[in-house]
Amino acid sequence: xxxxxKIAVFDGDGIGPEIMHPTVALLKGLAARSDEYDFAFxxxxxxxxxxxxxxxxxPDASLETARAxxxxxxxxxxxxxxxxxxxxxxxxxxxIRKTLNLYAGVRPVRIxxxxxxxxxxxxxxxxxxxxxxxxTEGLFHSQGTRDVRNDEEAYETLKITRATSEKLHRFxxxxxxxxxxxGRSPGKxxxxxxxxxxxxxxxxRKIFDEQAALHPQISHDHAYVDxxxxxxxxxxxxxxxxxxxxxxxxxxxxxxxxxxxGLGLAPSADIGDEHAVFxxxxxxxxxxxxxxxxxxxxxILSAAMMLDxxxxxxxxxxxxxxxxxxREAVEAAxxxxxxxxxxxxxxxxxxxAAEAIAARLL
Ligand code: ATP
Ligand code: MG
Numbered sequence: 001x002x003x004x005x006k007i008a009v010f011d012g013d014g015i016g017p018e019i020m021h022p023t024v025a026l027l028k029g030l031a032a033r034s035d036e037y038d039f040a041f042x043x044x045x046x047x048x049x050x051x052x053x054x055x056x057x058x059p060d061a062s063l064e065t066a067r068a069x070x071x072x073x074x075x076x077x078x079x080x081x082x083x084x085x086x087x088x089x090x091x092x093x094x095x096i097r098k099t100l101n102l103y104a105g106v107r108p109v110r111i112x113x114x115x116x117x118x119x120x121x122x123x124x125x126x127x128x129x130x131x132x133x134x135x136t137e138g139l140f141h142s143q144g145t146r147d148v149r150n151d152e153e154a155y156e157t158l159k160i161t162r163a164t165s166e167k168l169h170r171f172x173x174x175x176x177x178x179x180x181x182x183g184r185s186p187g188k189x190x191x192x193x194x195x196x197x198x199x200x201x202x203x204x205r206k207i208f209d210e211q212a213a214l215h216p217q218i219s220h221d222h223a224y225v226d227x228x229x230x231x232x233x234x235x236x237x238x239x240x241x242x243x244x245x246x247x248x249x250x251x252x253x254x255x256x257x258x259x260x261x262g263l264g265l266a267p268s269a270d271i272g273d274e275h276a277v278f279x280x281x282x283x284x285x286x287x288x289x290x291x292x293x294x295x296x297x298x299x300i301l302s303a304a305m306m307l308d309x310x311x312x313x314x315x316x317x318x319x320x321x322x323x324x325x326x327r328e329a330v331e332a333a334x335x336x337x338x339x340x341x342x343x344x345x346x347x348x349x350x351x352x353a354a355e356a357i358a359a360r361l362l
Contacts, residue, residue: 002036002318005310008069009043010062010092014284015294016047016075022354023073023299026326029362030307036318037310042069048082048090048284057084058092066096071306072277075299076284093279097135102270102277103164104171105133105249106305109236109256109266114335116261116344119236128184129239130175131256133249134168135270137161140246160200160245162207167273169211172243176218178312185240188219192228192244192252204245229255257281264295264343265334267302269309278306292349295341297330300357304330329360 009024011017024041031038044062051057057077066072078090096102111117111127121127142156149155172189180187191208193201205222212220223231225248231238232255244252257266263282270277280298288294304326311319333339339356340346348356 002034002038003314003316004038004040005070005314006068007039007041007306008062008066008072009041010046010066010072010074010077011043012075012077012284013047013049013079013090014076014286014289016077016284018289018292018294018350019280019296019299020073020075022296022351023303026300026354026357026361027303027307029358030322030326033362034318034322036316046092047077048079051090052082057090058095063096063099066277067100067275069275071310072096072275073303073306074277074279076280076282078284079286081286093277096277097270100272100275100277101136102272102275103134103136104168104271105135105253106175106269106271107131107133107249107253107256107266107281108301108305109232109260111260112331112334114337115265115331117259118261119233119259125237127236127259129236130179130241131249131252132168132172132175132241132243133253134164134244134246135249136246137164138246138248140250158198158200158245160204162203165204165207166211169208169243170214171271172241173211173215173218176241177215179240180218186219187217188221188240189215190228190239190242191220191222192225192242192248193222194225194248195222196224201245208243225252228252232256232259253281262343263298264341265297265301267298267305269302269305271309276306276309278302278309292351293342294350295343296350296353297334297341300330300354301327325361326357329357332360333357 011020044065046058046062108130137159139158141159145157147155176189179185195202195205266281304323307319307323333356339348339353
């Protein structure tokens with residue numbers, strides 16, 4: 001029987017439900033085969049379509065279900081055609097991130113054999129690093145403090161706090177420790193900043209160095225963000241865990257997704273002290289919604305991250321093992337060119353892609 005985990009599910013907009021349904025089915029299939037854990041899924045409304053029909057993008061009841069859950073699965077929310085009265089896009093995921101204080105945005109960049117990538121990798125070269133993007137402050141904090149003067153000058157504020165930076169860097173070192181323990185990497189954290197130009201980044205780096213001193217078993221170094229962008233293309237195999245500020249992380253995660261062969265393969269997690277959201281990096285892709293051709297792999301890989309995280313935080317090895325199996329099933333399908341959708345140059349439908357994973361897993 002084992003422990004039953006409550007999972008809040010946001011189907012979202014556009015291709016959201018199309019990629020979420022097969023993902024939940026795979027998780028149910030895994031749980032059915034395990035004595036050590038089970039899931040109780042609770043699907044709740046939010047997003048652009050819900051806003052059109054009900055006037056609310058994130059109902060209180062949905063947020064409460066998310067808060068009470070052990071983990072949150074979210075596909076994609078928002079549609080370019082639906083906006084709040086101030087002209088901004090419907091984005092309940094940002095509200096969830098803020099309300100639940102999910103400060104660590106985790107973006108794995110992993111290129112498995114056979115995976116399409118613009119990089120010319122030589123035999124034996126593998127790319128497997130994790131970018132951690134601070135997600136509650138940095139330059140994005142400025143959305144509350146922007147200042148436009150007389151239509152002549154504009155200012156934004158970059159906010160770095162000790163409290164959040166300590167938690168963020170500690171998280172990065174812990175992740176590097178876990179990766180080292182599983183033999184996946186040598187255990188290194190790189191602080192990505194622009195400490196040579198900005199006081200706020202010098203402070204970010206100072207707090208990083210304090211945490212580095214507390215984790216002597218993990219090596220550490222620093223890199224400027226511009227050099228990091230270059231190295232992500234020139235020699236990405238040197239990276240293990242990268243930790244950076246919000247806007248730098250925003251930009252570098254899209255670069256990472258590009259290296260992985262596109263958005264359809266890029267998973268993510270937004271993690272706080274008590275809550276965590278798992279969702280693909282891509283948006284709701286309204287241009288292909290309803291056609292049954294969306295790539296579900298980024299959503300499925302995000303679910304694998306959820307299994308890893310639940311396993312680790314609750315000390316249930318079977319969950320982490322199933323997370324690894326799920327990720328390996330996706331990588332095997334891609335290597336075999338089985339279940340590969342159009343965005344990756346294949347012809348499979350969403351359901352054929354999900355079947356390719358189920359066939360290797362269940
Ligand atoms: P957002 O602002 O919500 O991030 P976006 O404008 O960046 O959205 P996406 O919705 O991510 O855009 O889509 C960008 C392009 O990638 C579109 O052409 C879309 O069809 C394609 N795309 C995104 N996700 C997938 C997917 N899972 N499968 C196939 N194609 C996808
Ligand atoms: Mg986008």
